[in-house]
Amino acid sequence: xxxxxxxxxxxxxxxxxxxxxxxxxxxxxxxxxxxxxxxxxxxxxxxxxxxxxxxxxxxxxxxxxxxxxxxxxxxxxxxxxxxxxxxxxxxxxxxxxxxxxxxxxxxxxxxxxxxxxxxxxxxxxxxxxxxxxxxxxxxxxxxxxxxxxxxxxxxxxxxxxxxxxxxxxxxxxxxxxxxxxxxxxxxxxxxxxxxxxxxxxxxxxxxxxxxxxxxxxxxxxxxxxxxxxxxxxxxxxxxxxxxxxxxxxxxxxxxxxxxxxxxxxxxxxxxxxxxxxxxxxxxxxxxxxxxxxxxxxxxxxxxxxxxxxxxxxxxx
Ligand SMILES: [Zn+2]
Ligand SMILES: [Zn+2]
Numbered sequence: 263x264x265x266x267x268x269x270x271x272x273x274x275x276x277x278x279x280x281x282x283x284x285x286x287x288x289x290x291x292x293x294x295x296x297x298x299x300x301x302x303x304x305x306x307x308x309x310x311x312x313x314x315x316x317x318x319x320x321x322x323x324x325x326x327x328x329x330x331x332x333x334x335x336x337x338x339x340x341x342x343x344x345x346x347x348x349x350x351x352x353x354x355x356x357x358x359x360x361x362x363x364x365x366x367x368x369x370x371x372x373x374x375x376x377x378x379x380x381x382x383x384x385x386x387x388x389x390x391x392x393x394x395x396x397x398x399x400x401x402x403x404x405x406x407x408x409x410x411x412x413x414x415x416x417x418x419x420x421x422x423x424x425x426x427x428x429x430x431x432x433x434x435x436x437x438x439x440x441x442x443x444x445x446x447x448x449x450x451x452x453x454x455x456x457x458x459x460x461x462x463x464x465x466x467x468x469x470x471x472x473x474x475x476x477x478x479x480x481x482x483x484x485x486x487x488x489x490x491x492x493x494x495x496x497x498x499x500x501x502x503x504x505x506x507x508x509x510x511x512x513x514x515x516x517x518x519x520x521x522x523x524x525x526x527x528x529x530x531x532x533x534x535x536x537x538x539x540x541x542x543x544x545x546x547x548x549x550x551x552x553x554x555x556x557x558x559x560x561x562x563x564x565x566x567x568x569x570x571x572x573x574x575x576x577x578x
Contacts, residue, residue, distance in 0.1 A: 263350035265378045268329075271568050276356070276380075276547075280349045281329035285356050288570065295331055297358025298342035299421055317341075320369060336360040337371035338525050339422030340453060346374050354378040355539070361524065362531040363395070366433075367426060367458055371535070379541035380568075383549030384526045385504050386557075392504060392528045398521040399427075399434045402478070405498060405519055410476040413494040417483035417501035417517070420445050422525050424480050425453045427502055428460045430523075431478070441466045441474060443481035468493060487516065504528070533557055 268280040275287035275294075283293040286303040296304045318324055320343060323332040328350075333343040336358050344357045355376040362371055385392075406414055418424045424446050431440065439462040442450065450460055464470070466479055471493035479494060486499055501517045504524030512520035527535060536544055536558060543564040546554050551567035558565035 263352055265347075265349075265352055265354040268349055269347075269354060271570065275570065276568070278326075278329060278347060278349075281327035281331075281347075283326055285345060285347075286358060293326075295326075295345050295356075297336065297345055297356060298338055300339070300359065303358060334372045334374045335369035337362065337365060337368050340367055340425070340456060340458070342368060344372075344374060346376060352377045354380060355541070356380045357382065357535075359384070359526055360535070361527050362535065363392070365426060365525075366429060367453070373535065373538040373540075376539070376541045378543045378545055379536065379539045380545045380547060381532065381535065381554070382526065383532065383546045383551045383554040385524065385528050386532050386546075386550040386554040388529045388553075390504060390507055390528045391530060392507070392524045393522055395426075395430050395523060396434065398502070398523050399430045402431075402500060402519065402521060403434060403436065405500075406476060406478070409496075409498060412496040412498045413474045413477055413479060414498045414500055414519070415479045415481060415486065415491055415494060416521070417486045417499075417503070417515075418480050419503070420482050421449050423502060423523065425450060425458065425460065426525065427480065427523065428463070429458065432459070432461050436478075437461065438477070439464050441470075441477055441479040443479070443485055445482050445485070446480055466490075466494075483515075533561075536561070536563060 270277045270279055274289040274291050276285045284291045285295050286297055287294050287305055290305050318333055320333050320335050323330055330348040332346045336342040336344045338359045338361055344355055346355045353376040355374050359382050360371050418427050441464050447465055475495045498519055499517050500519035502521040502523040504526055505511050506520035506522045544558045546567045547570050555565045555567050
């Protein structure tokens with residue numbers, strides 16, 4: 263039976279009729295398979311639902327009703343997975359968010375054969391070509407050398423991007439203490455508990471803030487303009503995001519040092535992934551879906567946009 267007969271888009275999100283559960287629902291529901299911990303994919307379960315969350319490992323298969331659900335690596339952030347659903351002789355893969363660049367923190371994305379491949383399209387325009395991470399890290403370190411009297415405040419998404427930036431800075435030879443906004447501390451601890459070495463980290467406090475000249479401070483993008491940031495000495499405002507490719511966007515956010523660092527597939531990787539997975543049919547969840555659907559159709563795939571609302575592309 264074709265997945266279109268047992269997968270349905272509902273206001274709450276994508277619903278698997280055959281097993282009565284949602285995949286990355288956009289609203290609280292009773293039962294869901296969640297690909298990763300970003301807020302736009304992992305809504306809390308509805309309060310009256312009795313079940314608690316259960317974590318399944320990569321390579322594991324669980325049965326939900328008559329549906330076999332298996333998880334494969336997505337290479338997006340720590341613990342991110344693709345979910346392959348198999349029912350009545352056909353299969354569909356929900357890739358969640360993914361990237362193809364090597365990342366020492368997560369298991370690389372694995373193309374999984376299926377009848378329908380469901381993909382994101384956050385950066386699905388040819389203009390989005392993410393440069394090597396090392397180049398962007400070098401830019402940040404060069405700016406620190408050039409302006410040792412200025413604090414470098416870098417906006418990074420707290421889950422995933424923050425820890426990836428820290429690891430990349432360490433790999434580039436930065437051994438100094440990196441300072442963290444309060445929102446990051448717990449998640450960094452979590453990464454450390456999974457054996458990911460992040461080196462010396464410290465919380466920014468009102469007491470130490472004015473002594474952070476020449477230091478790197480990481481904060482959520484939303485905190486770049488915070489009152490607390492004004493205590494930092496002569497701030498260079500930076501941000502690490504795939505969106506920094508768009509100059510106007512950086513300018514509008516007051517970002518002086520844009521760093522193009524993304525945990526999503528860029529245009530080349532999205533199109534290459536379609537070829538690698540080579541499912542005859544592609545469904546596109548969120549982002550620049552029209553561009554990717556058009557590309558897919560031009561290249562012999564059956565393709566459609568699911569027009570899912572509620573996934574944010576800013577969680578990047
Ligand atoms: Zn994500
Ligand atoms: Zn997403």
